[in-house]
Amino acid sequence: MQIRDALIMGREFLNLHNIQSANLDAQVLLSKVTGMDRTGLLLQGDRALTAEQQQQYRSLLDRRAWGEPVAYLTGCKEFMGLDFIxxxxxxxxxPDTELMVETALEYLKKSDKGNPLAVDVxxxxxxxxxxxxxxxxxxxxxAIDLSNEALEIAKQNARLHRVEDRIxxxxxxxxxPMPLEMKGRISVMTANLPYIPSGDIPGLMSDVKDFEPHLALDGGIDGLDLYRLLIPMAYSFLKPGGLLLMEIGPGQGEPASKILPPDLWQTEIKLDLAGRERLVVAEKNKNQFKQQKDCGFPERKMAATLVFKLNGI
Ligand SMILES: C[S@@+](CC[C@H](N)C(=O)[O-])C[C@H]1O[C@@H](n2cnc3c(N)ncnc32)[C@H](O)[C@@H]1O
Structure with a gap:
């Protein structure tokens, strides 16, 4: 079979199984099998595939037809212009999560000239x-995760990009797991924790709900359970003026903002390229630091009382 025929066959097979990106997926899977890039496939359409390549390609097409995401089939996904295992x-x-990284980069460029510290939870x-x-x-x-298996992949990616000695x-x-001596010292904290409301999980696309880890998806009744727990902890580790970035889904901007007391945080909601709420940007207020440090966290109520007293209220 020639490359050209294999691409047509793959596209039609995936179309039959209602895969929306059938043409692109057929090209990506054949690239994986042949080691050629997509342009190469199009330019060398009359090249013949070996029997082994044909068999591998058919097996990948079958798995894709059952909904398995292309990234799991190829073992690779691009993010911020870098390849990740x-x-x-x-x-x-x-791609939506790139907004979080771009926001963190902008903040670090503006505010931190030394060797800044970050947390990715x-x-x-x-x-x-x-x-x-x-x-x-x-x-x-x-870099923190509940899942040891995920951390193993994260370590491989850090080695791939030669940053393992700084993570x-x-x-x-x-x-x-954070060392207590890091309290009050972190510049930026990124958190793309599970934020899908539990009740929405059964209605997700099959390639998400049937293949991606549920530990990475389910955020409790309104999707914000983990952020509720994280926010007071994050407050104590961030330095004054430090940034907490939390990815959210459409409709979660207002409820997420309500978890961030305005006397402690300045909060903004950023939209993604499709105009949907995607990111909570919360800056730890600078002028509250002394009182918070005296009180410690998570005793936020005590801290707030002290602030009121100091203000003579
Ligand atoms: C939505 S995924 C995000 C993964 C990655 N940060 C990204 O943006 O592609 C959420 C991750 O949080 C981890 N996780 C879930 N609950 C956690 C918890 N209580 N503490 C730490 N990590 C948790 C999951 O194992 C999963 O790897």
Whole structure:
């Protein structure tokens, strides 16, 4: 079979199975099998495939027809212009999440001239942590995940981009694995934690709900359970003026903002390229730091009382 015929056959087969990106997927899968890029495939359409290549291609097409995401089939996904290894142990990094990295980069460029410190909680494939370390020389990142399998992939990605010596990988729940001496010292914290409301999971596309890890998706009744727990912890680790970035879905901007007390945080909601709410940008207020440090966290109510007293209220 020639490349040209294989592409037509693959496209038609995937179309029959209602795969929306049938043409592109057929090209990407044949690239994987032949080692040729997509332009090469189009330019060398009359080249013949070996019997082994035909068999591998058919097997990948079958798996794609059953809904398996292309990134799991190729083992690779591009994010921030870098290639990342992905397996079913990790969520496939989404282009929408680049907004979070771009926001962190902008902030670090403006505000931190030394060797800044960052935390990426729920690191998954490590795409956010490794992109930040790759793009900000001298940045040190703590990359935390509950899943050991995900951390193994994140470590491979850090090695791939030669940033493993500046990323501290830790297994555990939210910020529990953070060294206490880092309190009040972190410049930026990125959190793409699960934020899909539990009730919405059954209605997700099959390639997400049947193939991606549920530990990476389910955010509780309104999707914000983990952010509710994270915010007070994040407050104590960020330095005054430090940034907490949390990815959200459409409709979660207002409820997420309500979890961030305005006396402690300045909050903004950013939209993605499709105009949907995508990112909570919360800056830790500078002028509250002294009182918070005295009180400690998570005793936020005590801290707020002290602020009122100091203000003579
Ligand atoms: C939505 S995925 C994001 C992965 C990656 N940061 C990205 O943007 O592609 C969420 C990740 O959070 C991890 N996670 C879920 N609950 C967690 C918790 N309580 N503490 C730390 N990590 C958690 C999951 O294992 C998963 O890797």
């Amino acid at each position: 992905v397996t079913p142990a990790v969520l496939i990094p989404r 729920g690191t998954g494939s490590g795409a956010i942590a490794a992109s930040l370390a790759y793009l900000v020389p001298g940045l040190q990142v703590w 501290h990988f830790r297994q555990g729940n939210l910020l529990k």
